[in-house]
Amino acid sequence: MPLQTVLAVIVLWLAIALLGIAFARNLRIVAKILFPLGAAGALVLAAAGFAATLGGTASLVLPLGLPDLPFHLRIDALSGFFLLLLGSVSAGVSVFASGYLRPGEGNAPGLQCLYYHVFLASMALVLVANDAYAFMVFWETMALSSYFLVVSDHAKAEIRSAGFLYILIAHVGAVAILLCFGVLQGGTGDYSFDAMRKVALTPFWGTIAFALALAGFGAKAGIVPLHVWLPEAHPAAPSPASALMSAVMLKTAVYGFLRVMFDLMGTQIWWWGVIVLAVGLATALYGVIFSAVQSDMKRLLAWSSIENIGFIFAGAGLAITFRAYEMRSLAALALTAMLYHSLNHGFFKSLLFLATGSVLHATRERSLGKLGGLIHRMPWVAWLALVGTLAIAGVPPLNGFVSEWLLLQAFLFTPGLPQNYLNMFIPVATAVVVLAAALAGYVMVKFYGVVFLGRPREEKLVDAHDAGPWEKAGLLWLAAGCVILGLLPVSVIDVIDQVNRQLLGQGLGNSSNWLFLAPIKPERSSYSPLLFLAVVALVVLATWYLVRHFYHGRVRRGPAWDCGFPFQTARMQDSAEGFGQPVRQVFEPFFRMRRELPSPEDRAPRYRVTVEDHLWHWLYLPIGRVTEFASTLVNKLQQGRISVYLLYSFLTLIVLLFLVR
Amino acid sequence: MALSLPSQFINLLAAMMLLIAFAMLSQRRVLTLINLFALQGLTLTLSTLLVAWATSQPHLYWSALITFLLKVLLLPWILHRLVRKLNVKWDIETLINIPMTMIVGIVLVILAFNLALPISALAGTITRSTLGIALAIVLLAFLMMITRSKAIPQVIGFLAMENGLFFAATSATYGMPMVVELGIALDVLVGMVILGVFFFQIREHFDSLDIRHLEKLKED
Known part of the structure; x- marks a missing residue:
């Protein structure tokens, strides 16, 4: 009964999320009871996912959703494997989060608990969704809950803008996925995955569906050139959230891509x-x-x-x-x-x-x-x-x-x-x-x-x-x-x-x-990690033994000038910039770099280098400018006068009346 | 073709409603405007009663009762009170001058009759010839909303539009289902209350009910 177990874990997570609001300010309950409970649920989910990879498929219709449009769920080996990933990774992350939550950091702990567990539950639901409607609902829930995790420290402006960039690209991707499902249903009007499996698309429409799937899931996964949100959103989010987003959420995009390419699409x-x-x-x-x-x-x-x-x-x-x-x-x-x-x-x-x-x-x-x-x-x-x-x-x-x-x-x-x-x-x-x-x-x-x-x-x-x-x-x-x-x-x-x-x-x-x-x-070709480990361990032990017993046994004298060590400070170590410098030189065309070099006479010299993404300037900023230009044009319609707005609807009415005749 | 007596009367009342609509369009005083609105409501009630009697549709009696209570008694009373409280008895300012408005109104009536012609041909009711008038009333009320710059005449325009819609419903299909009618009546009432509150807010902010002030709210 893997699917029922998965559902039970999801219900548990949602219950934890609600309890989180009930004890919004109580750090002890949230961190020491709710998060470990969520971790236990995650382990159960991993076990259920493992069982699903071994046993056959099972499907279920939830009596939820819109009237006449229930949620279809299904578990098979593919979703089982990703559930295994979700459960086993999030178990560790949840346990870590129990110790990580601090008072006074970002949102109240209960709110973090809410977003976190809704996020987990929606990811699990995405993995078991079996119709486009359910998939999109859970997919968007996932995007929204992770958005709130990203902006949990929303007092800072740069975190808010990182969150905006994330939700923007997530939505553009979601639109592409929605259109992709629209193509995949092949005019039958049936949006369940079972129906899509039966549709045979022509190469032309298949290619369109493929392009939409690549763009939509790629936006979530962060493939170039839709990657710009990742380096902004991950640093902004609290560490457990960035861990989950990077480790698991990107994989739901991989899952979706595989589901479309290998399961739903026949051609x-x-x-x-x-x-x-x-x-x-x-x-x-x-x-x-x-x-x-x-x-x-x-x-x-x-x-x-x-x-x-x-x-x-x-x-x-x-x-x-x-x-x-x-x-x-x-x-x-x-x-x-x-x-x-x-x-x-x-x-x-x-x-x-x-x-x-x-x-x-x-x-x-x-x-x-x-x-x-x-x-x-x-x-x-x-x-x-x-x-x-x-x-x-x-x-x-x-x-x-x-x-x-x-x-x-x-x-x-x-x-x-x-x-x-x-x-x-x-x-x-x-x-x-x-x-x-x-x-x-x-x-x-x-x-x-x-x-x-x-x-x-x-x-x-x-x-x-x-x-x-x-x-x-x-x-x-x-x-x-x-x-x-x-x-x-x-x-x-x-x-x-x-x-x-x-x-x-x-x-x-x-x-x-x-x-x-x-x-x-x-x-x-073959590979044996255990043998490899044994050899590595042997070599290390032998080296340690040799050094310890033969090399250190020799007489050693301290050098007179100590190799300059007395004058060495922590500032003389190789810095992150220094270490990355060769790569910066070799791959210079990839970067948009600005260097500030100090002049020789400068009393307080500063060296600064900023590295930016070309794609941001070549692709995103132009799109932004075009959008802004278009919106100023549209803005001209916006006069702020009620009479003018009424006139718009009046003229629309008249024109429509004419057309209807 | 000679028309039956009730249908002649209904046509007469329809003509009166159209006339009142024009009167409202040309009216400069707020209080008279409210009275005209009440009169239009009364005409509407009479015509609904007549249709109810002539076609023996019992639910139309209820519609007539609701119309009477709401549009002849309650709404004019609320409007009178508002005008007194806000002290805005003075003349109405129009954005386009009144003769121009009347000409546009006539064009609209012609348009409405032309538009309604094919629908009237399909409708088998005794009131079908009035559909064009009903549509004209809706459009004239809309025109009134556009051309007035003060808030209260605009609201009256909105209410008159609803009168026209109701008239269209009775003339085309002997009235809408009771549930829909009740819903609309309630909507109008709620809308009126909200707008009433809104008036006070507007006046508090701008010391006037002139909605042209609302342009300042626009972000640049």
């Missing part, structure tokens, strides 16, 4: 996949390059989310192309890679966002230039964040490596495609993937090194305190998820294979055993 055309692939790669590269030059830690993570979404869409693009050519086992590989990456990104990105939240609470500082050396003050947060950092950088044996490796495998198997140009294009794409993955590693070295290593850059950092027990528990859960997903890829892929079977009618060739992951054939 498939190979070049759709190429477009998705190109857009995904561009997004990945764009995201990672921008994340390398950020100096605000949450903004850095937001750009990194854009990069990861790019990877996920690239995988989806490959899967679409393979499927259109009926190469189903390769499509399954690409799909596995992207689903695995979605799950991984859910874990490590929420872990990192929550860690930045702890750092933010401990130091009141978001700017990388004013942090440093926190590993001594906050060892728990630092070590757990290290797990997330390594995972996102794609270092084996953690989870990020597995999915990136699978994605590269999918790319490397493409030469079998019956399309020459494509075969020439794919190696370039592979190179882009590798470049972006390497740069992601670079970004994470910067993030971790500047925040946690070295010496504190400010005096006040000495007072930083480690996270509380609830926060530690939340971080620990997510970090454990990263490790387990990394060490047990074969079991995870077994789950994902159920989704492949549902969407493609075929799973991966099962040539893996418990130790070795071999997606296609063992003789071509």
Whole structure:
């Protein structure tokens, strides 16, 4: 009964949301009872999602909604997998949030509780919706509740404008999705997903539906050029909210895209996949390059989310192309890679966002230039964040490596495609993937090194305190998820294979055993994280032993000038800007940079560099200007005189009367 | 073709209503305007009664009663009180001069008759010839709302428009269902109350009931 369990959890979440209003100002009840209860619900949801990936589909009609238009719900392997993601990630985030809520920060705790749990419930409902009407209602609920989470500190003007940008793009995306469903129903007038599955669209209308789906879900996921809201909204939101938005909400967009492309739409055309692939790669590269030059830690993570979404869409693009050519086992590989990456990104990105939240609470500082050396003050947060950092950088044996490796495998198997140009294009794409993955590693070295290593850059950092027990528990859960997903890829892929079977009618060739992951054939490529871990552990232990017993045994003398160390201050460390400088030089055309260089005579020299997004100036501002121009034209109608307004309706009436005759 | 006696009477009353509409359009004094409105209501009541009697539609008696209570007694009384309280007995200012308004009004009547012709041909009621007049009354009332610059005449225009609509309903289909009629009557009453409150607000803010002041509310 997975669907009933999911519904029960949703009802529980909504009840918690209402209780949150009842105890709006009571931090103790909200933080210590309601949020942990929500986390327990999330675990149940994850279990239900897991059960749904194994068992068959189930559907249900809720007696809610408009008269004659009830909500249809359905659970299958695809929604089960994403419910698993939602439940397992949000469990950790909710536990963390229990310790994170503070009085006097943004909205009252009860209101935060309301938005947070409505947000969770609406995401779960989006995943089980089975008609366009229900889907849109829940989708918009999700957008609105997350909007209120973003602007929870609404006293600040920049947070309000970030929220506005977010809701604006979310609505533009929602309109595209709505139109997409309008095309998908194919003139039957039946908006249930069951009816859409039966409609066979012509290539022309199929392409329109595809473009609308890519734009609509892409706006939510943050693909270039619809990504601009992410780096604004994520830093504005409280950390648990940004963790949820980045880790889970972006995945609902991925879910929606997969649902439309692989489930609802019967027709498939190979070049759709190429477009998705190109857009995904561009997004990945764009995201990672921008994340390398950020100096605000949450903004850095937001750009990194854009990069990861790019990877996920690239995988989806490959899967679409393979499927259109009926190469189903390769499509399954690409799909596995992207689903695995979605799950991984859910874990490590929420872990990192929550860690930045702890750092933010401990130091009141978001700017990388004013942090440093926190590993001594906050060892728990630092070590757990290290797990997330390594995972996102794609270092084996953690989870990020597995999915990136699978994605590269999918790319490397493409030469079998019956399309020459494509075969020439794919190696370039592979190179882009590798470049972006390497740069992601670079970004994470910067993030971790500047925040946690070295010496504190400010005096006040000495007072930083480690996270509380609830926060530690939340971080620990997510970090454990990263490790387990990394060490047990074969079991995870077994789950994902159920989704492949549902969407493609075929799973991966099962040539893996418990130790070795071999997606296609063992003789071509295989990977064993456990062996890898064992080797890494052996090497580390041996090195430690050698250094400890042989190297340190030697006589050491202190150098006379101490290598200049006595004169070294924390300011001499490599800064975030300094670390990102090579990337800024190499990829200069990508940025819109303004530098302020001090003159040699300046007594108080200042060096400042601001990096902006070209797309903002080339795409968004012109659109804004056109809109403004159009509205001044329309504004001329607006005279402010009642007589004139009456005249408008009078003339309309007369004209209509004439037409009706 | 000779018309039956009731239908001749109904035509007469319709003509009177149209005449009153023109009178209202040309009237410069607020108090007279209110009295004209009451008179129009009375004519409407009579014509409804006549239709009810001639076609033996019992629910139309109720409509007539409501019309009488609301439009002949209650609303004129409220308006009189408002005028006294707000002390706005003086002349009405128009945005277009009155002869011009009358000419536009005549054009509108011609238009309304032309528009109503095909509908009247379809309607099988004894009152069908009055549909054009009803439409003309609606349009004339609308015109009054547009051309007056003070708030009270505008409201009277609004109420007169409702008279026209009601007349159209009785003439085309022997009245609307009772529920709809009650709803509309209630709407008019509520609208009147809200506008009454609104008047006081407008006057408090601008020291006048001239709605041209509302232009200042527009954002630039």
